[in-house]
Amino acid sequence: MFSARVIAAAALIAALPIAAQASQELATSKNCMACHSVDKKLVGPAYKDIAAKYKGDKAAPGQLSQSILKGSSGKWGPIPMPPNPVSEADASTLAKWVLSL
Numbered sequence: 024m025f026s027a028r029v030i031a032a033a034a035l036i037a038a039l040p041i042a043a044q045a046s047q048e049l050a051t052s053k054n055c056m057a058c059h060s061v062d063k064k065l066v067g068p069a070y071k072d073i074a075a076k077y078k079g080d081k082a083a084p085g086q087l088s089q090s091i092l093k094g095s096s097g098k099w100g101p102i103p104m105p106p107n108p109v110s111e112a113d114a115s116t117l118a119k120w121v122l123s124l
């Protein structure tokens with residue numbers, strides 16, 4: 024018999040790709056993809072470059088969600104990111120998604 028833990032783990036693994044896709048759709052719907060792409064620099068840095076820069080940084084999820092909410096400047100180049108009209112929950116979801124790439 025499967026334990027509840029095994030079933031929960033299997034459900035979590037099955038849900039992961041869906042979560043990644045949902046976050047990309049969220050980023051698209053919030054206009055993030057107008058300036059960013061996953062693996063190419065556009066107006067803003069590639070999300071994969073952001074993930075690489077903050078790899079292993081425990082403060083990164085909080086810091087990046089603040090950047091998404093309030094904007095960011097001087098970290099990546101001369102172009103600033105304006106504040107984005109997203110909720111704190113969405114900013115946190117998006118920050119974690121970017122860091123997972």
Ligand code: HEC
Pocket residue numbers: 050053054055056057058059066067068073086087090091095096097098099100101102103104105107109117118121
């Ligand atoms: C108008 C263009 C524009 C839009 C729209 C935009 N960004 Fe950015 N983003 C930038 C630029 C430019 C930077 C680099 C800012 C800097 O140098 O500090 C950046 C930086 C970032 C960073 C890194 C911040 C840091 O502290 O290192 C993250 C994460 C990010 N953007 C996510 C998002 C998300 C998520 C959205 C949608 C809610 C979004 N961006 C919308 C242009 C944009």
